[in-house]
Amino acid sequence: MPKRDKYADNKRLADRIERTGRPVDAPCDYCRHRSKLCIMSTNARSKKCSTCARRGHKCGHQFTTDQEWDNLGRDEVKAACDLAEAQHSFIQYAQSIQEVIARIVRLQKHQQFLRERGGRMLEHDIAVLERLEEEDPLSTEDVRELERLADEHDAAQIAALPGNNPALIPMTMNSPSFWAGFDLNMGGAIDPSSGSLSTSSHSR
Ligand SMILES: [Zn+2]
Ligand SMILES: [Zn+2]
Structure with a gap:
């Protein structure tokens, strides 16, 4: 054999x-x-x-250990908490940006209102001045004094430096449409009044 x-x-x-x-x-x-x-x-x-x-091994299957399951569960909870925290930070940040944008839009409207009012006041006063000058023309002495005051004004303007230089702000930011174009609303997801986002399990 x-x-x-x-x-x-x-x-x-x-x-x-x-x-x-x-x-x-x-x-x-x-x-x-x-x-x-x-x-x-x-x-x-x-x-x-x-x-x-x-x-020539034994071929065996062992269940995943309790330790491995516990580790996985712990990692899953931590990942969910970290994600929720990052999302909350984003929402807070976006909300504060939205508030700033709303303020800018309000201030731009107010500025426009003041500009228009100033224009009307200027028109009125120029008309009054022209009427007065017709009724009572300026004397040679008046013209000389006005020239002197104007030169004084021009000199003072050259000396004065603008403190908060508006030229540093990009031109596009002065256009109301620039701000109107901002859409951080994400389909209403960050509407603070809805409260739907405060239901997260990870609140402090
Ligand atoms: Zn095997
Ligand atoms: Zn195998």
């Missing part, structure tokens, strides 16, 4: 499993730890993967 080659048995089995089987979604412990493709036969009742068959 010829001596049985048990090594050949391992090889034959493994080759057969490899040929007829397919990789399984949940690899055995040996394959999982070594990141190997775990190939099992689809029709054999005894489940042993090709790798374990070739190497």
